[in-house]
Amino acid sequence: MSPETSMGAQSTDGESMVRLAGLTKRFGRNAALDDVSLTIGPGEVFGYLGPNGAGKTTTIRLLVGMLRPSAGTAAVLGLDAWRQSRDVHRLVGYVPGEPALYDRLTGNQHVAYCSHLRHRDDRKRAAEVAVRLDLDLDRPARTLSRGNRQKLAVVLAVMSRPRLLVLDEPTSGIDPLVQQVFHSILREHTADGGSALFSSHVLGEVERVADRIGVVRGGKLVAVERLQDLAARSLHRVRARFTDGVSAAEFAGVPGVRDLQVDGRTLSCNAPQAALDALLKLVSAREVEDFECSEAPLEEMFLSYYGIDQQPGHTSAAETESVSGTAVGHAG
Numbered sequence: 360m361s362p363e364t365s366m367g368a369q370s371t372d373g374e375s376m377v378r379l380a381g382l383t384k385r386f387g388r389n390a391a392l393d394d395v396s397l398t399i400g401p402g403e404v405f406g407y408l409g410p411n412g413a414g415k416t417t418t419i420r421l422l423v424g425m426l427r428p429s430a431g432t433a434a435v436l437g438l439d440a441w442r443q444s445r446d447v448h449r450l451v452g453y454v455p456g457e458p459a460l461y462d463r464l465t466g467n468q469h470v471a472y473c474s475h476l477r478h479r480d481d482r483k484r485a486a487e488v489a490v491r492l493d494l495d496l497d498r499p500a501r502t503l504s505r506g507n508r509q510k511l512a513v514v515l516a517v518m519s520r521p522r523l524l525v526l527d528e529p530t531s532g533i534d535p536l537v538q539q540v541f542h543s544i545l546r547e548h549t550a551d552g553g554s555a556l557f558s559s560h561v562l563g564e565v566e567r568v569a570d571r572i573g574v575v576r577g578g579k580l581v582a583v584e585r586l587q588d589l590a591a592r593s594l595h596r597v598r599a600r601f602t603d604g605v606s607a608a609e610f611a612g613v614p615g616v617r618d619l620q621v622d623g624r625t626l627s628c629n630a631p632q633a634a635l636d637a638l639l640k641l642v643s644a645r646e647v648e649d650f651e652c653s654e655a656p657l658e659e660m661f662l663s664y665y666g667i668d669q670q671p672g673h674t675s676a677a678e679t680e681s682v683s684g685t686a687v688g689h690a691g
């Protein structure tokens with residue numbers, strides 16, 4: 360069973376914005392993508408995570424009709440991404456990992472050119488987005504830094520208010536303040552019913568905007584999860600120091616509490632969100648000197664939950680997995 364069905368993560372509505380069914384892409388004998396099925400509903404942001412070489416860009420290229428599947432299908436609003444790619448292009452704003460820009464054209468000339476191709480005038484909207492992203496549209500593309508090229512690609516993708524945004528690591532190279540602006544642009548897009556597929560190496564980058572996340576490894580979709588379910592399951596580290604000594608037995612009855620330890624006047628344990636209220640009431644019934652409660656990083660818990668560091672499927676020895684840091688594999 361695929362993670363998509365086994366985790367009950369299927370979109371429930373009849374009309375899905377994106378539907379990948381058994382999507383497979385082989386380059387020679389290598390399967391860059393192997394039997395991936397996934398649906399993304401209207402108004403949903405899907406965070407697509409995976410280490411280098413996992414198949415993120417391949418999935419995205421199949422979805423925007425730039426690659427022909429070896430098997431299976433990719434569809435946007437019921438249109439086949441390969442066979443009906445012209446119609447699909449009208450619905451999709453695409454930010455490639457390496458934006459292809461014309462060196463000699465300015466931002467404004469790119470905007471005019473894209474408007475011309477789409478037979479619509481999106482210059483006003485482009486100018487607004489550029490101001491928010493702090494991007495100068497008068498400069499030729501060849502003079503733009505990597506981050507500013509990325510911003511121009513975002514402007515070109517969102518200016519026509521497409522139904523679907525497909526973003527291949529759009530915020531790599533963009534500084535954190537601008538990332539926040541980018542996230543608010545994304546939220547406005549989904550508030551209007553738009554959807555997005557957003558690829559990244561790191562959960563931290565998509566967790567602020569994604570409704571669901573999927574992890575791809577060695578061409579296979581190995582996990583799909585709603586972010587809110589993940590957050591509800593995440594453990595909190597709780598530590599309380601009391602004026603008087605306590606016994607572990609007083610707190611052992613709280614359902615879900617684990618790793619309970621008492622050292623003289625100090626209690627420490629791990630607790631799921633659902634246990635926090637009961638635990639806090641027991642703690643506050645005594646005189647407290649010090650109290651700490653911190654959430655374990657979502658990334659750590661997500662990876663350990665799925666044992667993702669133990670999954671096979673890497674094609675290259677260089678692509679080793681690092682789960683202790685913040686990346687799903689090395690981000691370099």
Ligand SMILES: Nc1ncnc2c1ncn2[C@@H]1O[C@H](COP(=O)(O)OP(=O)(O)OP(=O)(O)O)[C@@H](O)[C@H]1O
Pocket residue numbers: 386390391409410411412413414415416417418456674
């Ligand atoms: N045109 C191609 N010809 C041959 N192999 C390819 C081609 N494009 C991708 N691959 C292979 O397919 C696999 C998946 O690559 P893909 O670019 O989709 O990974 P990715 O998840 O986007 O990685 P990254 O995080 O580095 O961008 C890799 O093993 C890659 O070498």
Ligand SMILES: [Mg+2]
Pocket residue numbers: 415416417456527
């Ligand atoms: Mg890629």
